[in-house]
Amino acid sequence: MLLIKCPWCGERDETEFSYGGEAAIKRPLKPKDLNDEQWADYLFMRKNTRGLFLEQWNHSVGCRQWFLVERNTITYEIISTKRINSDALNSEVPQ
Amino acid sequence: MNKYSAFSLFKNALTNNKNWQASWRDASPKVKYDAIIVGGGGHGLATAYYLAKNHGMRNIAVVEKGWIGGGNTARNTTIVRSNYLWTESSLLYEKSLKLWESLSQDINFNVMFSQRGVYNLGHTLQDMRDIERRVSANQLNGIDAEVVNAQQIKEAIPLINTSETARYPILGASLQRRAGVARHDAVAWGYARAASELGVDIVQQCEVTGIRKNGPQVTGVETTRGYIETKKVGVVVAGHASVIADMAGIRLPLESHPLQAYVSEPLKPVLDTVVMSNAVHGYVSQSDKGELVIGAGIDSYIGYGQRGSFHTIEHCMQAIIALFPNFSRVRMLRQWGGIVDVSPDACPILSKTPVEGLYFNCGWGTGGFKATPGSGWAFAHTIANNQPHELNAPFSLDRFSTGALIDEHGAAAVAH
Ligand SMILES: Cc1cc2nc3c(=O)[nH]c(=O)nc-3n(C[C@H](O)[C@H](O)[C@H](O)COP(=O)(O)OP(=O)(O)OC[C@H]3O[C@@H](n4cnc5c(N)ncnc54)[C@H](O)[C@@H]3O)c2cc1C
Ligand SMILES: [Zn+2]
Numbered sequence: 001m002l003l004i005k006c007p008w009c010g011e012r013d014e015t016e017f018s019y020g021g022e023a024a025i026k027r028p029l030k031p032k033d034l035n036d037e038q039w040a041d042y043l044f045m046r047k048n049t050r051g052l053f054l055e056q057w058n059h060s061v062g063c064r065q066w067f068l069v070e071r072n073t074i075t076y077e078i079i080s081t082k083r084i085n086s087d088a089l090n091s092e093v094p095q
Numbered sequence: 096m097n098k099y100s101a102f103s104l105f106k107n108a109l110t111n112n113k114n115w116q117a118s119w120r121d122a123s124p125k126v127k128y129d130a131i132i133v134g135g136g137g138h139g140l141a142t143a144y145y146l147a148k149n150h151g152m153r154n155i156a157v158v159e160k161g162w163i164g165g166g167n168t169a170r171n172t173t174i175v176r177s178n179y180l181w182t183e184s185s186l187l188y189e190k191s192l193k194l195w196e197s198l199s200q201d202i203n204f205n206v207m208f209s210q211r212g213v214y215n216l217g218h219t220l221q222d223m224r225d226i227e228r229r230v231s232a233n234q235l236n237g238i239d240a241e242v243v244n245a246q247q248i249k250e251a252i253p254l255i256n257t258s259e260t261a262r263y264p265i266l267g268a269s270l271q272r273r274a275g276v277a278r279h280d281a282v283a284w285g286y287a288r289a290a291s292e293l294g295v296d297i298v299q300q301c302e303v304t305g306i307r308k309n310g311p312q313v314t315g316v317e318t319t320r321g322y323i324e325t326k327k328v329g330v331v332v333a334g335h336a337s338v339i340a341d342m343a344g345i346r347l348p349l350e351s352h353p354l355q356a357y358v359s360e361p362l363k364p365v366l367d368t369v370v371m372s373n374a375v376h377g378y379v380s381q382s383d384k385g386e387l388v389i390g391a392g393i394d395s396y397i398g399y400g401q402r403g404s405f406h407t408i409e410h411c412m413q414a415i416i417a418l419f420p421n422f423s424r425v426r427m428l429r430q431w432g433g434i435v436d437v438s439p440d441a442c443p444i445l446s447k448t449p450v451e452g453l454y455f456n457c458g459w460g461t462g463g464f465k466a467t468p469g470s471g472w473a474f475a476h477t478i479a480n481n482q483p484h485e486l487n488a489p490f491s492l493d494r495f496s497t498g499a500l501i502d503e504h505g506a507a508a509v510a511h
Contacts, residue, residue, distance in 0.1 A: 001404045002396075015406050019395035021350065040496035044348035044439050048337035050399045073351075074399045 002076065006059045007067050007083045020056035022046050023068050023084075049073060056084070096292050099203050118284060119291035124298045124320050128156050130327035130478060131316055133303045133339060135159025137168040137279070138456055138463065139331035140286035140297075141471020142478070144202070147293035149472070150479035155295055157287075158318060160302035164283025167333050168464065170401075170433035172356050172390040174369055174378065175465040176213045176274030178240050180229050183489040183501045184442060185236045190486055191469025192273060198468055204285030206277050207383070211368045213274035214248065216418075218263040218374040226269045233271075243270050254365055256420050263374050263417065276369060276380055276388075282467055306343040306453065313343075313452035329454045329478045334399065334434025336457035343450050347457065348439050348495050352393040353403035353432040354461055357411070359425045361385030370418060377414030379422075387425060389415055393435060393461060402432045435460045440500040445474050445487040454478050455492065 002014040028034055028042055047053070053073045058066050070079040097103055097116050107115055130146060132139045135157045146152040157163075175195055177188035199205050217223040226242060233240035244267045249257045257265045287297050298320070305317035306328065315324040330339045334351040362385050371378035377391045391411035394403035408430060416423045438444060438458035443466070445456050456474045459466060473487040483491060494500055 001406055013406075014404055021397070036496040036498075040348075041346060044495045045346035046337070046348060046350055048347070048350050048397060050335070050338050050351075053397065055397065071396075073397050076398060076400055 002078065004057060004069065004078065005081045006062060006065070007081055008063045008065055009059060012059070012062060016059060016061045017057045018060040020058055020066060022048075023054045023056045052079070057081075096288075099205075118288040119297055122156070122296035122298050124156060124158065124301060124318065124323050125296065127324040128154055128296070129325065130155040130329065131323060131325045132157045132329045132331060133316065134166070134330065134332035134335075135163035135283070135287070135297065135299065136166045136331065136333060137164065137282045137286065137467040138333075138459070138470045138474070139329075140283055140290055141467050142329055142331060142456065142474045143295045143297075143471075144286045144290040144293070145472045145475035146479060147290055147295050150475055152479060153294035156298055156323070157290070157295060158298045158301040158303060158316070158323070160300070160319075162299050163287050163297060164280055167433040167435065168283050168467070169279050170356065170431055171279060171464040172378070172380070172388050173276040173279050173464055174213060174274070174371070174380070175208070175277055176271050177238055177465070178213075178215070178229060178233050178269060178271045178274065179503055180232055181501050181503060182232075182236055184503055185233060185238055187469055187473070187486050187490070188466055189236070189238050190472065191466045194468035194472060195277065195465075196273075198282075198285075202285045202289035204281060204288055206281045206285055208275065208277040210273050210275040211380075212270060212272045213369040213371065214243070214252070214268040214270050216248075216268045216370065216372040216374070217266050218372065219266070222374060223266050226267065230269050239271060239273050241270050241272075243268050252366065252368060252370065254419050254421060255370065256418060261417065263372075265418075274369070276382075277464075279464065282464075286467075286471070303339060304342075306339065306450075308343070308450060311449070311451045313450055327452045327454070327478055329456065329474060331456045331474070333457065333459065333463070334436050336436050336455060340455065343448070343453055345448055345450065345453075345455075347444070347455070347492075349436045349444075349458055350397055351399060351434050351436050352396070353398040353400060354390070354393045354435045355403045355407055355411070355430060355432045356388070356390040357408065357430045358382070358389070358428050359387040359422075360428050362387065362425065366419075372414065372418060375414040375417045377411050377418065379415055379419070386428065387415075387422065389427075393437065394432075399434055400432070401434060437461070439495070441503040442501045443470070443490055444492055445470065445477060445483065446491040446493075447477065447481070447483070448492060
């Protein structure tokens, strides 16, 4: 079981959270300008990274906030958790 | 190579079983092949076998980073059935089930395919409506399926709890009598042996680390045992599909999750069929050794660690005890995880890609063991002819941009 540090509530068991998958997927600003492949890319295609991964979790039976977790998907080690803001999304996405 | 038969057993017994040959050649990679299959799981080995047998491609290799069958193939709970809802999937899984029925003879290796039936339980009115619908759809596709009521279930499975006061009372089930289980290791070994016999090189301890291209065309694969030249690469690496896709500059609609399974201490025979339940979310059968083989759902997060979280185990055990209260005294023996590649519509991808000569077979997620023969058969056709067979054409990668998804989520009962 993961021990996840909610940026608002502190460390809690994984069972208090729900998973939100890959973080920083940007909804296209002008969907009408996209062709079907570009729309499919936004909707379905995922990094599914093996290694350092930025993902989103929701403290669903706690404060109900969404937040970011940087986690190693091989060792499951959590590197950091942080609140979502545009800085966090723009500058700290591991490539 | 030795042909396995009652006679060969007898003959080798006379010489103290000292003269058996190795089942397959553990090959070293050549510099060049006509095709390379990446991933020595059941699907990859089956692909190689059917490429050699049906399409006459003998100068091919399977490259596996660990040992053959070390991935999901030998980590799964071995349920084989074809009672999916949609025509596209039920035809593909039914092709597979037909191949299972003669597989041991075809590859001269006993895969212990046991058609002991699979019950998919319904616990609510909506479950029962879905079951009626799925059974009717199966019958229209010529697939054996029937609806049974709680009393029939109790007669067939005396230990199951059909009490009306249960938290999730059992109202009925769908039953596919031709469904069942098989021995997973034997599937990998049997296909490896049969493919090797036809000249296929099986190369273990050989991890693909890069895909080389010249313009749009694949030209070879980089591996931990050197560069290998080829114009056709079939990638069948289950949970690692996105990793290889990344090497080729392709994006896939997959997420890799841990999926756990469990076996108990061996018991006397108590369960001679397979029981699955979506609502309480667990499934169970009994192996020939007597162990209860148990599984349930995936861990929620993306994980490549071949292990998951403890609460997932607890949830699964609760489900099994709800169905079989007297299993609460049974001790569990082992637990493990695999990495399953889950697609948005719970259906596989068997497809060409934007890269010429590069083919992907992935997205089987939690339920691809049953498809091993059919998947290999159809993927071999796709690689040999550079176009899909009509059975796997609906499962191309471009369905995610055309919108022709095949939504088997939930509709296909527990997805194993
Ligand atoms: C716990 C569990 C229970 C399941 N239960 C069922 C069930 O009851 N019924 C059912 O139908 N299905 C079930 N499944 C799903 C089923 O196991 C899989 O869909 C199926 O076995 C996939 O087969 P495969 O040959 O594609 O994958 P695998 O057997 O995983 O083979 C892929 C191979 O690729 C290799 N590989 C990866 N990366 C590289 C690389 N870079 N270079 C070379 N080789 C590489 C791996 O080492 C591995 O051996 C279950 C899965 C799990 C984990
Ligand atoms: Zn919180």
